Amino acid sequence: MAGIKNKAFEPTRRTALTLIGASALAAGGINSALAAAGDDEVLTEAKVLRDPDTPVAGNPDGNITIVEWSDYNCPYCRKLEPELRQVVQDDGKVRLVMKDWPILGPVSVTAARSALAAKFQDKYHKAHDAMMGVSSRLTESRINELLAAAGVDMDRLKRDLAGRGSDIDALLKRNNEQAEAFGFNGTPSFIVGKYRVPGVLSMAEFEQVIADARKAKMN
Numbered sequence: 001m002a003g004i005k006n007k008a009f010e011p012t013r014r015t016a017l018t019l020i021g022a023s024a025l026a027a028g029g030i031n032s033a034l035a036a037a038g039d040d041e042v043l044t045e046a047k048v049l050r051d052p053d054t055p056v057a058g059n060p061d062g063n064i065t066i067v068e069w070s071d072y073n074c075p076y077c078r079k080l081e082p083e084l085r086q087v088v089q090d091d092g093k094v095r096l097v098m099k100d101w102p103i104l105g106p107v108s109v110t111a112a113r114s115a116l117a118a119k120f121q122d123k124y125h126k127a128h129d130a131m132m133g134v135s136s137r138l139t140e141s142r143i144n145e146l147l148a149a150a151g152v153d154m155d156r157l158k159r160d161l162a163g164r165g166s167d168i169d170a171l172l173k174r175n176n177e178q179a180e181a182f183g184f185n186g187t188p189s190f191i192v193g194k195y196r197v198p199g200v201l202s203m204a205e206f207e208q209v210i211a212d213a214r215k216a217k218m219n
Helices: 045-049 075-091 106-121 124-132 140-149 154-163 165-182 203-218
Strands: 019-024 031-033 056-058 064-070 094-100 189-192 195-197
Touching: 045 064, 045 165, 056 075, 064 075, 064 165, 064 203, 075 094, 075 124, 075 203, 094 106, 094 165, 106 124, 106 140, 106 154, 106 165, 124 140, 140 154, 154 165, 165 189, 189 203, 195 203
Parallel strands: 064 094
Antiparallel strands: 019 031, 056 094, 064 189, 189 195
């Protein structure tokens, strides 16, 4: 794990996680997990998998969903990014839900807010890739340089940060509450189908978990 979360987005309440089929898979000790929660709870399928404000990559109609919680200053997230994208591309039927979870300090929060603001000009993925593609720790000035070089309209970004800031912060708060409720302690963390994956996997392990998730879906 890249680090332990801080208090940047403290949830208003804790939600208990109900484990279904608690036997672990051979690869990585991954527990089958779904939330037995009502519509007013944090961990509903709609809120975790189908939040309309959350960016999505891969196949939007895929038959398996991977949900990733990541931080732009997390070296493990950066290392894993190209491998995960390759698995998603090679599979062709995976929907990747991208949850920004800025837990590594104020600059991480700035990076996440900037990426989500870029979404309003259809540049979220360009902003995401630009910040994930560097090897050094981000600073606010570096974030601005990377986003501008990626083609983000920085004047528009500033306007959207000002005008849509409360919506962006509300989304980050939802992302944090869900990660807390799943018991994640750091980034990157994943849900693959109905499996909770709190940590880094290899490409082969991701492929195996996706296959297992498909089998579980059929049962």
